Amino acid sequence: MRILLIALLASTAWYGASRMRGASATRRALRELGHVAVPRRLADREPEERDGLALFAFGRVPGSPQYMGSTTPYAERLVVAAWTPTTRAEAADRALRTVALGVEGLTWEADAGGDAVAVGTGTYEANMARRPAWVLVRDDSARGLTFAYMAWRRDASREAALRTLERVAGSFAPALPTAEYLALARARGGVR
8 A cells, every 4th residue: 555655646746747847849830920849738729810910829727626617727828929010019918918817916027128038926816726927928029029938836947937938939930031921811811
């Protein structure tokens, strides 16, 4: 019985640690814009295309019935936003609001300026879940992209969250320049 208990505890600890560490990435298409390597544990959501911006969102719902309720809780969210110079502020705002939805009391560390990563902390609240969370935002002004990421602090240290965001941003492989993709999305009629 003791061996069974030890094996159960060890496998539970391994599973919990592997949720973040087991971040084997999978290449995901961002429609005609290009590809990005996203942690395999994150599921795609339908992209949102608007006039001059597009949001590609990914998320992970915790697999425990303790979080059941009327709102879908997310233990992790990632958004890649594509924008034009005139929609940059709106795209960054929408990306942040998407990943930080449910995060209360969000406070930011000192701003490093430029394309540096902004790091914030707050408490994620959904249904019965109240979890401290990291929120990170990184602009890539040269490519017209914003990367935003939220993870529960119990699942990721600050450094692990930064690594995830930087890996995703660094993996972006464009197929078209951002402005051309957004013009194509507009011509296709995918914008609202």
